[in-house]
Amino acid sequence: MNAPESDRSPNFVEQIVRADQAAEKWDRRVHTRFPPEPNGYLHIGHAKSICLNFGIAAKFQGLCNLRFDDTNPAKEDNEYVESIKEDVRWLGFDWQEREFYASDYFEQLYEWARQLITDRHAFVCELGPDAMREHRGTLTEPGLPSPNRDRPVEENLDLFARMRAGEFPDGSRTLRAKIDMGHPNLNLRDPVMYRILHQTHHRTGDQWCIYPTYDFTHGQSDSIERITHSICTLEFENHRPLYDWYCQSLKIYHPQQIEFARLNLTYTVMSKRRLRDLVTAQHVSGWDDPRMPTISGLRRRGYTPASIRRFCDTIGVAKATSTIDVGVLESSVREDLNSTAPRVMAVQRPLKLVLVDYPSDQVEMMAAVNNPEDPQAGSREVPLSRELYIEQDDFREDPPGKFFRLKPGGEVRLRYAYIIRCEQVIKDEHGEIVELHCTHDPDSRSGMPGAGRRVKGTLHWVSVPHAVSAEVRLYDRLFLREDPDDVSADENYLDHLNPDSLQILSDCRVEPSLAQAQPGDRFQFERLGYYCVDRDSQPQRLVLNRTVSLRDRWAKIQKSQNQRK
RNA sequence: UGGCCCGUGGUGUAAUCGGUAACACACCGGAUUUUGGUUCCGGCAUUCUAGGUUCAAGUCCUAGCGGGCCAGCCA
Numbered sequence: 001m002n003a004p005e006s007d008r009s010p011n012f013v014e015q016i017v018r019a020d021q022a023a024e025k026w027d028r029r030v031h032t033r034f035p036p037e038p039n040g041y042l043h044i045g046h047a048k049s050i051c052l053n054f055g056i057a058a059k060f061q062g063l064c065n066l067r068f069d070d071t072n073p074a075k076e077d078n079e080y081v082e083s084i085k086e087d088v089r090w091l092g093f094d095w096q097e098r099e100f101y102a103s104d105y106f107e108q109l110y111e112w113a114r115q116l117i118t119d120r121h122a123f124v125c126e127l128g129p130d131a132m133r134e135h136r137g138t139l140t141e142p143g144l145p146s147p148n149r150d151r152p153v154e155e156n157l158d159l160f161a162r163m164r165a166g167e168f169p170d171g172s173r174t175l176r177a178k179i180d181m182g183h184p185n186l187n188l189r190d191p192v193m194y195r196i197l198h199q200t201h202h203r204t205g206d207q208w209c210i211y212p213t214y215d216f217t218h219g220q221s222d223s224i225e226r227i228t229h230s231i232c233t234l235e236f237e238n239h240r241p242l243y244d245w246y247c248q249s250l251k252i253y254h255p256q257q258i259e260f261a262r263l264n265l266t267y268t269v270m271s272k273r274r275l276r277d278l279v280t281a282q283h284v285s286g287w288d289d290p291r292m293p294t295i296s297g298l299r300r301r302g303y304t305p306a307s308i309r310r311f312c313d314t315i316g317v318a319k320a321t322s323t324i325d326v327g328v329l330e331s332s333v334r335e336d337l338n339s340t341a342p343r344v345m346a347v348q349r350p351l352k353l354v355l356v357d358y359p360s361d362q363v364e365m366m367a368a369v370n371n372p373e374d375p376q377a378g379s380r381e382v383p384l385s386r387e388l389y390i391e392q393d394d395f396r397e398d399p400p401g402k403f404f405r406l407k408p409g410g411e412v413r414l415r416y417a418y419i420i421r422c423e424q425v426i427k428d429e430h431g432e433i434v435e436l437h438c439t440h441d442p443d444s445r446s447g448m449p450g451a452g453r454r455v456k457g458t459l460h461w462v463s464v465p466h467a468v469s470a471e472v473r474l475y476d477r478l479f480l481r482e483d484p485d486d487v488s489a490d491e492n493y494l495d496h497l498n499p500d501s502l503q504i505l506s507d508c509r510v511e512p513s514l515a516q517a518q519p520g521d522r523f524q525f526e527r528l529g530y531y532c533v534d535r536d537s538q539p540q541r542l543v544l545n546r547t548v549s550l551r552d553r554w555a556k557i558q559k560s561q562n563q564r565k
Numbered sequence: 566u567g568g569c570c571c572g573u574g575g576u577g578u579a580a581u582c583g584g585u586a587a588c589a590c591a592c593c594g595g596a597u598u599u600u601g602g603u604u605c606c607g608g609c610a611u612u613c614u615a616g617g618u619u620c621a622a623g624u625c626c627u628a629g630c631g632g633g634c635c636a637g638c639c640a
Binding site: 008009010011015035036037039069071072074075125127128129132133136137138139140141142143170171173174176183184185186187189192194195196197211213214215217218234235236237238239240241259261266272314315316317318319320321322323324325327328330331332334338339343345372373402404405413414415416417419446451454455456457458459460524525526527528529550551552553554555556557 | 566567568569570571572575576577578579580581587588589590591592598599600601602603604632633634635636637638639640
């Protein structure tokens, strides 16, 4: 069946690690890290990175650290570090006691900066942001050196100390590495190492008013933690020479940076900025809105940790920029939930059905299998009575071809119960169908000798007097475009939001066994899909989110029928 | 017109010293089925192009073409 992780051919990162281990590099140690910036919630793209980093550590008997890359106090917050920890843990990974923060290294970083100044590899620059941009040159033209580039060491040391002491306003000065203003890689054109930011940091408070940049922090943090393989996404490829330059110039332990392609999903935006915009503009209810590709959104939607890990395992890891069909994500939850989710009968859009030949005071308990994929799951009893609800979609007065459900004069099986025949369609004064009158074949009861009789369709149902009311939230893709950013010049991704991405059905009926369902419980509603009890659910007011529908062959047939017309 | 990276089916990812394209999802058929679910079987690729090396090239060489990233005191 599905190949266990060890059977899959190793991705290129694993191949590098394996080769390094075989060559006795790093003393055969393998030590990775997952380095989020706490400026937003984790999304499915981070899950790919988490699975890669923790997965490789596990596979090679190594370790993986959790490290917060918190060098920009203006954007970061403790709310995010808490959510990130929760999400990584929920995904099933454990960093044990190795929870680190780049901000823990600020003092060491400061010393290293002084060392670079002393070695004439860094200088305090007085160019403002605009002037610095002008000096940088362009992709095709070299930059111009800062007028302060050759400032004496002592003066640099003094100025840098005064920057730290808070003597200068934001933006007035920077500490820059002295590399090469003519370098074709713009990252090497005397990059900024420190900037002045009079901002309160979520961990260090007001201890600092200068903060190191990502480039001057990341490699050194890896170095301090004795990371062996520093795995990051492709957009940092151009930064690797700088990563290497800092480690070499500082003469410190030097990990290897390896870049892979970040995850893109169809019909989805993934950047934290866009996700944050969706939240603040209230296009969604929050970071954990079930339509969001965030870990918290997927969790609330009903995705399991195993399904997300499985997804990350099947999409692979490579360097080619690519976009995964969101259907792959959906199929990975179906795969997981198919074997684990208890089956239950629920009617989303009720249509009353009366068994006219069934005694009005009779109730029979019908045995129903909890999960045909899992014999251990056992069975339960579902009450049947004279009045039932079936799905509106399961009856058609004028059915198209291949419609195997209920129609006037037609027969159908009620799952785990009787075969019934539709005798009469009751309508209101507007011609709307309000009720179906049916008769049942008493010999066809499930489990009885006469049950072998075959009919084309089987319907799910709920007994009217025993039904539990519920609200069901149906979710669809948030965007209409496969690539939400594929828009004309005068539009942006928000112009193609799906207006029907959330549909609330407030009049659903579910079988009585669901009365005790708790938030987080997952079920398969037979013939419909997988659902998860939402945290908004109350004992008297059940609320369920549809995680994903079942594969729907009938929907496909209808679609092709419509196309033929 | 600069540097770096990447190009295998509809979408992704494989193919470990060059040996005759595999897996997943999607799609199209069929079987089984008291979920139009699950499961099972079958179908679906001249490996960006053009040359070259070789008995043999997705893998090697050359030249094109196409795509991505980079000009934050963001990460």
